[in-house]
Amino acid sequence: MMFFSTNSLHRRRSRLPSAAAGIHLLLFLSAVLLLASAVLADSISLSFPSFSQDNYGNFNFSHDAGGISLGALQITPDGTDNITFLHNKSGRVIFYRPFRLWEEVSGGRKRIASFNTSFEINVYRPRNSPVPGEGIAFLIAPDQGWPPTDSAGGFLGLTNATLDGQPSNRIVAVEFDNVKQSYDPAGDHVGLNINSVRSNVTAQLSPFGIEISPATAVNYSIWIDYDGADRMIRVHMAQQGKPKPGSPVMSAALDLGEHVNQNSYFGFAAATGTATYELNCVLAWNLTVEDLLPGKNRGSPTAWKIGAGAAAGAVSLAVATAAVWLLRKRTKKRERAAAAETGDEWELEGTLKNLPGMAREFEYAELRKATRNFDEKMKLGQGGFGVVYRGELLEEGKTVAVKRFSREEDMKSQDDFFKELAVINRLRHRNLVRLLGWCHNNGVLLLVYDYMPNGSLDHHLYVGCSAPDGDRPLLPWNRRRQILAGAASALHYLHNEYNECVVHRDIKSSNILLDADFNARLGDFGLAIVLDSGKTSYVDLDPAGIPGTVGYIAPECFHTSKATRESDVFAFGAVVLEVVAGRRPSSVRLPGFHFLVDWVWDLHREGKILDAVDQRLAGDYVVEEAGRLLLLGLACSHPLPGKRPRAADVIQMLSGELPAPEVPPMKPAFVWPAAVPGGGWLTSTSSIMTSSSERQQFNVSK
CATH class of the missing domain: 2.60.120.200 (Jelly Rolls)
Structure with missing residues (x-):
């Protein structure tokens, strides 16, 4: 359970400029409400x-x-x-x-x-x-x-x-x-x-x-x-x-x-x-x-669970939307004023064309034809930054994926476009989706990638044998393990092997794509960012909100506004548990648990961790590997960032070169900061302290 101190919140606000203070407070409350909606839906x-x-x-x-x-x-x-x-x-x-x-x-x-x-x-x-x-x-x-x-x-x-x-x-x-x-x-x-x-x-x-x-x-x-x-x-x-x-x-x-x-x-x-x-x-x-909240539909347990989550979620969404709108309005005004004052506006095309080793520039007409004028039937998926279409380059006999960024009145989508292009253009790894080119025409922003014929990991995990067309088989154990190993290799490359540390910030199963041989390719770098040279451990998050997806976001990100290697590892841990259990990180549909990690940790505490393995596998998996992966997922999901393994260790644990990590039987708490009940009081009590070595021994095993 997370506790929030009103005193600490007040001190934090006092350090913010007055224009941003209200927005940060709205966003903070939004995050609290979003978390509250998750908790209230089932339990406290x-x-x-x-x-x-x-x-x-x-x-x-x-x-x-x-x-x-x-x-x-x-x-x-x-x-x-x-x-x-x-x-x-x-x-x-x-x-x-x-x-x-x-x-x-x-x-x-x-x-x-x-x-x-x-x-x-x-x-x-x-x-x-x-x-x-x-x-x-x-x-x-x-x-x-x-x-x-x-x-x-x-x-x-x-x-x-x-x-x-x-x-x-x-x-x-x-x-x-x-x-x-x-x-x-x-x-x-x-x-x-x-x-x-x-x-x-x-x-x-x-x-x-x-x-x-x-x-x-x-x-x-x-x-x-x-x-x-x-x-x-x-x-x-x-x-x-x-x-x-x-x-x-x-x-x-x-x-x-x-x-x-x-x-x-x-x-x-x-x-x-x-x-x-x-x-x-x-x-x-x-x-x-x-959680038995008053005023719920007592005739339908399911109804009161959904109602609580929906109400809190709606408030959270409204607060977040208002905050983002206010921030963008202020930011846009400042940027326009600065541009008018300096006369130095950013020109997108010139910047892109001057990037060293820049990928190919496509003609807009070529990509429009390849996607059949961006036909809905060609759509592969949609995310927070735009829509991805399948494209057929007929003259080259090649299938590609074309990402079309959302068009907005301000420069926000162009900023997102440039961020993704600037990062992924320089990355080269077998487990990353390869960038083929780009296009900017009359405000339309497009990126072209290798096409992944097997789609995204989440589609295989959750559609499985119940696919409407009945032609998508259940993802077998050996492929699940292979996919996790590939995704871990990509993460290690981003954090340690590239000449600059790249924090992905949006690792999740829908962003792990699968090629023709079911090799994992980590994609969607719309949130990725290179660590500043003066910051070897974190990047400041966009004040417009906490990027990512609920269930994959590390708890500290809601409070530190920092993205780190450790927060990437937390998201990867959520994916590991998701792949082994065949369940989404949130909305697990298990009584008493809103997040998958809490359910798995409870099973671990009871010595029944293998009960978390996807039942659809019907026992067709390697027991030792499954146990090791579940413990790895818990270790990566540790509430304290410093306790999570590094990407390099994750690779060795996946392969069995390192033993399974030691995981405490009970999930450690994330407390940020310690709660002081509103209007509460503390009873003053006397406590006799001793310096004797005997007294200090009683909970050494703790």
């Missing part, structure tokens, strides 16, 4: 691979919670220097915003939201504490309020002797308890608690070889999956780094609609005892909740 997610001081605004720390230290949420006090300070404490850490968990439907029934959460804990036993206690719990609470008074010890920060068992508590928790009370089955157990610390369902952890707080610190991964339709909750637990087990440690029937408020909060609670104490630490946390 948050993800924290670790915690820092910047995350304080995301949580309410109450009572004895120890804040954030050593990359972890300290649910009870932190530190081991003052042991008596750890005795008899209780605390809660609650995410700042509520989630809608149920809604009324016809006939008095309730629709219950499903959710999945995974988190990592370390319940640390100090060396001078032979018996740890009391435990930690995942909590659904009615508000962000403090735990009740006298809720330490066995009450785990959930209830107290007066409130325990009262339906008005409106809490549900999954406890991980390591002290046996009279009502507990054993010391180390997991329990489902409804308004009480006396668990409705319990399960011992010793049969699974789990000791919550052993003498030698161990980090545990926990998965809690709740099915709102079946009213079932399942809990899995394993040592950190191991995949999600096939069998849960506990499963139970649970109707959240009966026990929690419609709008409830998620978080954690924990406690220590009078003679027993421990450090209750949450090291990482992911949460995805089915």
